[in-house]
Amino acid sequence: MAAAFRAKKLDLGGFINVKIIRDHTKRKVFEQFEPQRQALRYIIRNTSLPQRMRTQAQLQLSQMSCYTRPTQIKNRCTMGGVGKGVLRAFRMGRFQFRMNALEGNLPGVKKASW
Amino acid sequence: MNVPGISANTVIFLLQQLQCSIFSTTFNPNRQRLGNKVLRQRLKGPALAAYYPRRSATVEDVLAEFKKFDLDGFNEDEEIRLESIQIAKLRGKGAPKKKRTASGTYYAYDDIRLYLVPHVTHKSLTFIPPDTRKKGKR
Numbered sequence: 001m002a003a004a005f006r007a008k009k010l011d012l013g014g015f016i017n018v019k020i021i022r023d024h025t026k027r028k029v030f031e032q033f034e035p036q037r038q039a040l041r042y043i044i045r046n047t048s049l050p051q052r053m054r055t056q057a058q059l060q061l062s063q064m065s066c067y068t069r070p071t072q073i074k075n076r077c078t079m080g081g082v083g084k085g086v087l088r089a090f091r092m093g094r095f096q097f098r099m100n101a102l103e104g105n106l107p108g109v110k111k112a113s114w
Numbered sequence: 115m116n117v118p119g120i121s122a123n124t125v126i127f128l129l130q131q132l133q134c135s136i137f138s139t140t141f142n143p144n145r146q147r148l149g150n151k152v153l154r155q156r157l158k159g160p161a162l163a164a165y166y167p168r169r170s171a172t173v174e175d176v177l178a179e180f181k182k183f184d185l186d187g188f189n190e191d192e193e194i195r196l197e198s199i200q201i202a203k204l205r206g207k208g209a210p211k212k213k214r215t216a217s218g219t220y221y222a223y224d225d226i227r228l229y230l231v232p233h234v235t236h237k238s239l240t241f242i243p244p245d246t247r248k249k250g251k252r
Binding site for chain 1 (some may be wrong): 147
């Protein structure tokens with residue numbers, strides 16, 4: 001099921017990991033199905049539409065693949081694939097962030113001491 | 115505000131209607147839930163899908179382009195890697211060879227099967243002597 005969504009050819013550069021490939025696939029699938037999801041969400045929330053239609057939309061939304069859900073997406077470290085302690089602004093895990101910052105790879109980031 | 119002949123409520127109603135038509139918002143005097151907030155949300159898919167760096171030109175791609183013009187180059191990192199593998203092999207520290215048996219791929223549970231008692235009735239646990247196994251396909 002999930003394999004059907006995966007790109008036939010790897011379209012990622014940088015650090016690659018099974019978990020990163022999976023998360024990337026989920027992101028792309030979500031992007032693809034987002035308008036459909038929003039349309040169903042609109043039908044569900046619109047109280048002026050017939051109840052039957054709204055229930056059908058509810059069912060359809062819940063039966064969509066889990067890969068189309070935004071909650072499945074997790075920000076992972078782009079340098080090491082770590083899933084916890086990831087700084088959103090740098091897309092890096094805390095240790096990778098530290099190493100890169102000390103090396104001077106991150107413009108504007110400087111070690112402070114006071 | 116007094117308009118002769120029309121009640122104050124009606125005036126407000128009409129004003130709201132006019133306001134909605136001017137600013138192209140939904141006119142909803144009964145305050146029904148119409149789900150318009152879903153339509154107002156922006157799509158966040160493109161931003162989310164651009165999280166990981168995409169594949170760009172690699173050294174191999176550039177070398178392949180070079181070949182069209184009869185130019186030659188080499189991938190330094192790759193050569194260093196292969197060289198270190200050769201050195202490791204010379205020292206006897208290379209990766210182990212994949213084990214193969216006559217029947218094909220070697221499974222760790224082949225050994226276990228030999229110890230199983232033949233009268234175990236479960237299909238997957240029946241004892242098959244190694245010589246009688248099907249040969250040919252992996």
